[in-house]
Amino acid sequence: MITIRTRYYRIDPKVPNLTHIQEAAEILRKGGVVAFPTETVYGLGADGLNPEAVAKIFKAKGRPADNPLIMHVAQQKEIDLLAREIPPLAERMMELFWPGPLTLILPKSRCVPDIVTAGLDTVAVRMPAHPIALAFLKAARVPVAAPSANLSGRPSPTIGTHVLKDLAGKIDAVVDGGKTSVGLESTVLDLTSDPPVILRPGGVTLEQLQEVLGQVVLDPAIRGEYLIDGLVPRAPGMKYAHYAPRAKVFLVEGEPWQVALKMKELVEQHKAEGKRVGIICTEEMLFLCREMVPQPDHYETLGPGEDLGEVASRLYSALRNCDRYHLDVVFAQTFPENGIGVAIMNRLRKAASHRVIKA
Ligand code: TXA
Numbered sequence: 554m555i556t557i558r559t560r561y562y563r564i565d566p567k568v569p570n571l572t573h574i575q576e577a578a579e580i581l582r583k584g585g586v587v588a589f590p591t592e593t594v595y596g597l598g599a600d601g602l603n604p605e606a607v608a609k610i611f612k613a614k615g616r617p618a619d620n621p622l623i624m625h626v627a628q629q630k631e632i633d634l635l636a637r638e639i640p641p642l643a644e645r646m647m648e649l650f651w652p653g654p655l656t657l658i659l660p661k662s663r664c665v666p667d668i669v670t671a672g673l674d675t676v677a678v679r680m681p682a683h684p685i686a687l688a689f690l691k692a693a694r695v696p697v698a699a700p701s702a703n704l705s706g707r708p709s710p711t712i713g714t715h716v717l718k719d720l721a722g723k724i725d726a727v728v729d730g731g732k733t734s735v736g737l738e739s740t741v742l743d744l745t746s747d748p749p750v751i752l753r754p755g756g757v758t759l760e761q762l763q764e765v766l767g768q769v770v771l772d773p774a775i776r777g778e779y780l781i782d783g784l785v786p787r788a789p790g791m792k793y794a795h796y797a798p799r800a801k802v803f804l805v806e807g808e809p810w811q812v813a814l815k816m817k818e819l820v821e822q823h824k825a826e827g828k829r830v831g832i833i834c835t836e837e838m839l840f841l842c843r844e845m846v847p848q849p850d851h852y853e854t855l856g857p858g859e860d861l862g863e864v865a866s867r868l869y870s871a872l873r874n875c876d877r878y879h880l881d882v883v884f885a886q887t888f889p890e891n892g893i894g895v896a897i898m899n900r901l902r903k904a905a906s907h908r909v910i911k912a
């Protein structure tokens with residue numbers, strides 16, 4: 554594999570250096586691939602109207618060709634070019650949630666190259682709420698096709714270092730704008746079916762969507778039910794093993810004190826087998842686990858349990874750290890499935906390949 558020189562721009566989101574943003578956008582306009590921060594996770598962008606440029610994204614990530622990309626825009630009127638038709642409901646959703654962590658699936662126009670949509674006749678579109686992302690997209694003056702900026706199958710990047718770790722030498726530039734705020738990807742909402750379907754839970758919650766849409770359906774694949782009854786998820790990306798560290802992850806479910814007791818038993822058992830063991834948990838759970846003997850080799854804490862936003866924003870770093878600490882097996886607690894908790898549990902179940910231990 555040939556390595557290329559990856560330009561690195563460190564940009565302060567509070568006072569973005571427009572010269573550097575311009576330079577990065579110029580690289581993209583010339584057919585290069587550039588990683589940039591959004592409010593959810595880092596994206597790996599290319600000119601969405603240039604099929605050769607988009608092909609470089611798939612190559613750098615090792616992404617399967619049947620997994621379509623999201624088109625990112627800085628202005629709502631750019632959607633006129635990308636969508637064959639914009640239903641009034643779509644306009645409404647854009648007005649209410651953009652810029653923000655909501656991706657809409659609409660009928661695609663002929664301008665959108667097949668490689669972007671993996672041959673589907675729909676297109677995913679989103680306007681991110683991040684000052685650097687918006688300035689970069691504006692400077693690009695083209696819709697930017699961008700998946701998350703990780704190697705395929707790895708947790709999405711929430712800091713610039715994650716991007717460099719996965720993609721340095723494989724992409725043309727990285728715009729590092731520090732830690733992303735949401736920490737999990739956007740909600741993907743399919744507006745081509747009635748009622749609309751959530752294909753991927755994310756930054757905009759089911760409750761928020763219900764308030765506006767009335768009826769909205771969660772794709773059964775989201776809770777992993779397709780594994781049981783053979784359903785195929787409708788967002789192609791959702792069928793792949795994902796977000797997984799190299800360690801084997803297990804979810805431990807139950808009342809907090811029962812979970813702590815179960816963790817103790819599991820740590821003891823796996824340490825006896827000579828494994829390096831980690832625990833992913835809240836601060837409260839850490840407190841309950843502190844007295845256990847032997848101790849696990851590593852803890853990743855996600856903040857206080859009542860702050861699911863904080864938990865979401867720290868989850869991918871925690872999963873990546875399991876590799877940094879060379880863990881063999883990791884036990885993670887579960888979270889209530891309300892608000893962003895639906896997205897947290899979706900990612901945790903995938904990281905654990907649906908292995909759940911009842912405490
Ligand atoms: O927050 C995000 O959405 C981030 C940032 C960078 O914007 N992007 C992101 O992209 O997560 P990616 O490629 O990692 O995930 C896009 C998801 C995949 O599950 C893909 O299958 C689905 O959206 N998707 C894209 N186009 C689609 C389409 N036309 N129909 C159904 N699903 C689609």
Ligand code: MG
Pocket residue numbers: 700701709
């Ligand atoms: Mg992704």
